[in-house]
Amino acid sequence: QVHLVQSGAEMKKPGSSLKVTCRSSGGTFGNYGIAWLRQAPGQGLEWMGRVIPILGIPNYAQKFQDRVKITADKSTGTADMELNSLGSEDTAIYYCACEDLQKGGAFEIWGQGTLVTVSS
């Protein structure tokens, strides 16, 4: 069973960049896709994009297309999400999640979340 562990909370200044790492405790993502989502305080869930590690091809939400980069290393079972040009609106909990393509693209396993605060 895959278990996802994310890097720790971050405090960022406006205009800076963010990198959040997600590691599979088993060292592999299996056949899952790895998605990145975020949830602003008191808000709903927002999908940022995903990558299928065995293929290495990312898909991004158009909203983030110009400033996000999602990568995954299938050999080490790690995935990274980089987000540039941060603003206060990027304050949120960021999650990685395993997307099960055999279950209609549902997110079966979630990381614990990484709180990112953007403030001057």
Add this chain to the structure above:
Amino acid sequence: DIQMTQSPSSVSASVGDKVTITCRANQGISSWLAWYQQKPGKTPKLLIHDATTLQSGVPSRFSGSRSGTVFTLTINNLQPEDFATYFCQQSNTFPVTFGPGTKVDTK
């Protein structure tokens, strides 16, 4: 983007009640619909995928149905641990989108 709406936005219920939550897509998404439960300070938990398939380990009091672009999550015999917020999610088309959530709280 496909817009997902949920109703009601909140519902007050008692233990033992039946709760029904509706999710609507503004265009066809086949059965590419999942339901999640989220408790305060916790990560979302997958309940149902492919509109009607119960995720392994989820109690059978949870069920999902579909009629066209209208999807329903039903919780029979509501239990204390079911008080939470419920989200629907479509994965038919990128970007993946979620409903705004339905909060189930105690009456």
